[in-house]
Amino acid sequence: MPVRKNPRLAAIRCVAVLATALLVAAPVRAAEPDPSDWPAVLQAAEGQTVYFHAWGGSQNINDYIGWVGESVEERFGVTLQHVKLDDTANAVAAVVAEKAAGKDKGGSVDLIWINGENFVSMQEQGLLADGFATALPNWRYVDTGNPSVTTDFTVPTLGQESPWGGAKMVFFSDTARSGDVADMPKDTDALLAWARAHPGQFSYPAPPDFIGSSFLKQVLIEQAPDAAVLQEPATDATFAATTAPLWAWLDAIRPVLWREGRDYPQNYPAMKQLLGDGELGIIFAFNPSEASAGIAAGELPDTVRSFTFPGGTLGNTHFVAIPYNSSAKAGAMVVANFLISPEAQLRKEDPVHWGDPTVLAMDRLEPADRRAFAAIDRGVATLPPSELGPVLPEPHASWMTRIEDEWKRRYGG
Secondary structure, eight states: OOOOOOHHHHHHHHHHHHHHHHHHHSOOOOOOOOTTSHHHHHHHHTTOEEEEEEEOOOHHHHHHHHHHHHHHHHHHOOEEEEEEESOTHHHHHHHHHHHHTTOOSSBSOOEEEEOTHHHHHHHHTTOBOOOOGGGSGGGGGBOTTSGGGTEETTEEOTTSEEEEEEEEOEEEEEHHHHOOGGGSOSSHHHHHHHHHHSTTSOOOOOTTSHHHHHHHHHHHHHHOSOGGGGGSOOOHHHHHHHHHHHHHHHHHHGGGSGGGGSSOOSSHHHHHHHHHTTSOSEEEESSTTHHHHHHHTTSSOTTEEEEOOTTOEEEEEEEEEOBTTBSOHHHHHHHHHHHTSHHHHHHHHSTTTTOOOOOBOGGGSOHHHHHHHHTOOOOTTOOOGGGSOOEEOOOOHHHHHHHHHHHHHHHOO
């Protein structure tokens, strides 16, 4: 007698077989890389291409990033593509657009050179990967005693960006034309007086250029009735009262600026060219080694020297961050970790290559690395750390957004 088959049981078995087949065939979504399991990160990173969106306006920085790319490809099998930006906001806008389109995986931006306003904006919008920086193997070398490596424009980084370099505003001039730097301005009031005595010899890049906006913050901090207010978010009431002296200062200096304030240098390299050509008498940078680097590159005469304001100048730390939808998070972590290695930081601080101050703590390094940092020839125009003066902290990011908008309204036409 034939055995009767249960059609319902047969159907269940068919579904189970089909489900098993689909499960085997379906791609397994990889887990988010965990920097605390570094061997797994290295394994996942091999073969990845990291699109590093970073400012591309300086040849020596571009060359340095190129060296980083060669290093991480040779050692870790990670390909680094430098996407050159003229404004970091363009990379942020790309991530914003992808999130709006629901592209939460496979984003076009894997790593961003970032700080300040753009970091705060991305953090607030949930556009950054979970905190990773403090779990990187090379984090043990970072100078965590410096509060600017764990906060950015007063906002805690929560490990969502990894420090890459330090910054401190310095000024410089050509002593062959302008005289001894000891006689240069000691604050923004004296700078205004100098500009009036030397019409056409000073200017600054128009915001939102980073260097131009940083200069406005320097003036704001010095001229504000109460600079402590700048550490809190700006409000309509505090903005009007606190920035009034800034606009008064800018109104006063505008007639004696280069080209009478009708035009502004595009960026720092443009200012450097104008100093080298003798059109400007004083310029400034956000790197104490910039003057020496310019001399070494043949872009500035060897008579250029640096000076700073005894009362302090703006300082901060710049970072790299990974967007939440990066398509190569493991590779981006490998690059970020290499950037804070003693080897990479040593090369970066050397003015021959860049001259960007390190974020590492010397007492956390091996003796050989400490000696190597101490032996760097920082150049004839670089002030020693003891002469750089106090660091003025960055205002809360909300101040700069409003100031840039108001500057454009007043002077951007």
